[in-house]
Amino acid sequence: MSRCPHTHASARTYGIAELAQEFEITHRTIRFYEEQGMLCPQRRGQERIYSSKDRVALILILRGKRIGFSLAECKELIELYDPHGGNQVQLNSMLQKIYERRLQLEQQLLDITQMQLELDAAEQRCLAALDKID
Amino acid sequence: MSRCPHTHASARTYGIAELAQEFEITHRTIRFYEEQGMLCPQRRGQERIYSSKDRVALILILRGKRIGFSLAECKELIELYDPHGGNQVQLNSMLQKIYERRLQLEQQLLDITQMQLELDAAEQRCLAALDKID
DNA sequence: CATTACCTTTACGTAAAGGTAAACCTCGCA
DNA sequence: TGCGAGGTTTACCTTTACGTAAAGGTAATG
Helix, strand or coil: CCCCCCCCCCCCEECHHHHHHHHCCCHHHHHHHHHCCCCCCEEECCEEEEEHHHHHHHHHHHHHHHCCCCHHHHHHHHHHHCCCCCCHHHHHHHHHHHHHHHHHHHHHHHHHHHHHHHHHHHHHHHHHHHHHHC | CCCCCCCCCCCCEECHHHHHHHHCCCHHHHHHHHHCCCCCCEEECCEEEEEHHHHHHHHHHHHHHHCCCCHHHHHHHHHHHCCCCCCHHHHHHHHHHHHHHHHHHHHHHHHHHHHHHHHHHHHHHHHHHHHHHC
16 A cells, blocks of 8 residues: 555655765764654654655755754744644744744845855955965 | 054944843853954953954854854854955965855855745645634 | 942853764575 | 675764853942
C-alpha cells in the first residue's frame, strides 16, 4: 500500500544520504532537526524514510538559516506552512506571527540594501587606494 | 587638547549606559564586543569613553546581526569600513571579501522575497480557514 | 558619613547548532 | 559466509554570543 494509489503529486520518498547530499549538510544535522521536532520521517525498521513534506521542511529550514533565523523561528515557519486547520484563536495567532515575520523581513531588506551601499563605498575606497599605488 | 580644535565633524563621546540605552542592548554586550576587538573605547581611569567611530561600529554590528552575520563576519565588515590603507595584496583580498559579501546579500534578498511569498500564501490559508468558520 | 547609582573586573554558566567518535545492525552479494 | 557499504544510536566535545552573579571602585547626594 501507499504505492502511489492516486498519484498524490508526490509519494516520493528520500533516504538520509540522499537529502544530505542534495543540500550539502551532514546526516547528523538532519537527525538533529528531527530531534528538534522539525522533521518526522517514517521508519522502515531502523531506517528513516523521508517524505517530500520533510524535504520541503528542510528547504524552509535552510532558507531560514541563511537569513539568520534561529531554528525555533524556522520551526514556526514550518508550522505556518503546514495545513493544520486549528480554531479561530490559533488562526488569529498565526496571522499575528505572519505579520511579525513580515515586519522582520522588511527590516532585513533595509539592512541588506544599506549594507550593499556600504560595500559599494568600501569597494571605491579599495579601488582608489589601488589606483594610488600604481 | 582634543577639545574640538577644528570641529572635526564629531568629537562627541558616549558613555556605556548611553549606548546601551540607544541601541537597547546590555552593558555586558558592549563590553563583550570590546573583548572581541570590535570596539576600542578610550579610558578615563576605569571608565570607558566611546567615540563616534565606536558608535558606527556598533551600528554595523547590530545591522549585521539582524541579517544573520556572525560576530566574526561583522568584524570583517567593520574592517572594510575602516580606512587603513594596506598594500596591494591586502586591498585585493578586501575586494574579494566585498565580492563574496555581495553574493551572500543577493542570495539573502532572494531568500527573503521567497519567504514573503510563502507568508502571503500562509496568510491566505489562514484567512480562508477563518472564512469557513463563520 | 552613609546611601544610592553607576561603573568596573573576574569568573563561571548556558542555549544553540551542530561535530565527532565508538560501537553496533543488516542487507546485498561475491 | 563473510565483508563492506550504508544505516543506526549514544554520548561527549566545541564554538558562539552573551547572561549572571560576586565583589568592589567612584562620585554625587542627603
